[in-house]
Amino acid sequence: MLRDLRGVRVPTAPGSDQPMLRRRPFVVLACGLLIWQALFFAVSGGFGILAVPVAALVAGPVLWAWHRPVAAWAAMTAAAVVPTGLGLVLDSLIVPLPWYFDQMLAQLPVMYVLALSAGVRVTAAAFVLTLAAGAAVALPQDMEPDRLARGLLSWALALLTAVILGYARRVRRLATLRVAEEVGRLRILEERARIARELHDVVAHHMSVIAVRAASAPYRIPGGVNEEVAREFADLNAAARASIQDMRHLLGALRGSGDAPRSQGPQTEPQPGLDDLGKLVESVRRAGVPVRLSAADLELSPVQSVTVYRVVQEALSNVVRHAPAAETTVTVAAADDRVTVEVENRPPRRPAAPAPAGSGLGLIGMRERVAALGGRLTTGATDEGGFAVRAELPRGDGG
Known part of the structure; x- marks a missing residue:
């Protein structure tokens, strides 16, 4: 339980650390309780100058619960005991009891947040200790048994209600996170399959060219070739065709649907690449986004080239959706043994119109593509209020 206590924090919102x-x-509740309790303890309780610190002790845990629920509960338990004990010592006309409505207003939010944040063992132990502390200061008083029983029972039911509501929200949140994690995992697998299909198209195009050239070489070479060379070209043709077939089998496995239909065959049209960035940028300009392109004349492998294109494409799509008319800079450059792709936009000139919900695969796809080549992708807001996407790819043999 001690290990559980050390790790208790209010759950964070999805996608943030808040x-x-x-x-x-x-x-608001803590301030209201502070004022009300200070007046109550000073006027009705006769606490005098002690009214303010006692009121702060009662109201403080409400504010603390937002960040440290276990510490807030410990302070709340003390706050349930101190006013009663001090009232007895001062012989107050009205001795505050833990189940008074104004004190329960401070206890219920704390128990709710604790049940939302902590496990069942911690919450159950805190519930029992809270009731025990309240009963310890209430039992010694000269009070009718019926009144004491009603007070303790109503107090226990109120605390239990807060605990149940907090625990129910905790269970619902954990179930939602599990579903979201599973959906995210499926989306990643789908995106990887889509990337595999595109890589298949790139490689299949070049392998098809190799197969065709190997098959036709003996007929294209002036004067012909001898039998040994002809067999070598035939072997190259067979190896290229076998590689294409293997890629089809692999792609079918990634799709989870068996082999691709034989009637379709491999797609031989190459995927867009570095040379197509100009057309992409021009289409985005026609959509009303001023884009400046700076692309070095690089020699990249087909896989690297399509990865650069897709990263820029997805980043510009996000600019069009979320930062309309924002000045955007696209930079593709080589630094040492790496290729750097950077898309940075300034704050939008006008508010973005509500966009339909996307698939949530944009950043996932970019990250998967870059990671597949051993690169690194970073995204985040800029100091000027815009957004930047930066990818670094190793040049490898294609540089």
Whole structure:
């Protein structure tokens, strides 16, 4: 349980490191309770100058629960005991009890957040200890048994309700995260299959060229070739065709649907690459986005070339959707043994119109493509309020 206590934090919102609960309701409730409790303890309780610190002890855990639920619960348990004990010491006309409505207003949010953030063992132990602490200060008082029983029972039911609501939200959140994780895993597999299909198209094109040239070489060479050379070209042709067939089998396995239909055959049209960036940028300009392209004259392998194109394509698509009319710079350059691709846009000139929900595969696809070549992709907001996508690819043998 001690290990569980050390790791208890309010769950974060998906995709960020900020707590999933908003801070403002906790601040408003804590301030309201502080004022109300200070007046109550000073006027009705006769606490005098001690009213303010006692009120802060009662209201403080509400604000603390937003960030540290276990520490907030410990302070709340003390806050349930201190006002009662101090009222008895000062012989107050009204001795505050833990189940008074104003004190429960401070306890219920803390128990709710604790149940949302911690496991069942921690929450159950905290619930029992809270009731035990309250009962310890209430039992010694000269109070009718019926009133004491009603007070403890109503208090226990109120705390239990907060715990159940918090635990229910915790279970619902964990179930949602599991589903989202599974969906994300499926999307990654789908994106990898799509990348495999595109790589298949690139490689199949070149292998088809090799097969055709190997088969026709004996007839194209002036004067013909001897029998040994002809057999060598035939072997090259057979190896190229076998490689194409193997790629088809692999692609079918990635699709999860068996071999590709024989009637389709490999696609021999090459995928777009570095030489097609100009057309891509021009199409984006026609969509109203001012784009400046700076691409070095590089010699890349077909796989590297299509990866550069797809990264730029997806980054520009995001600019069109989320930063309309934003000035954008596309840079493709070589640095040492690496190829750097950078797409950076300034803040949009006008608010983006609501866009239909996408597939969520944009960044996933870029990251998978770059990682497949041993590269690295970084994305994030710029200091000027824009957004930047930067990919680094090793040049390898294709540079």
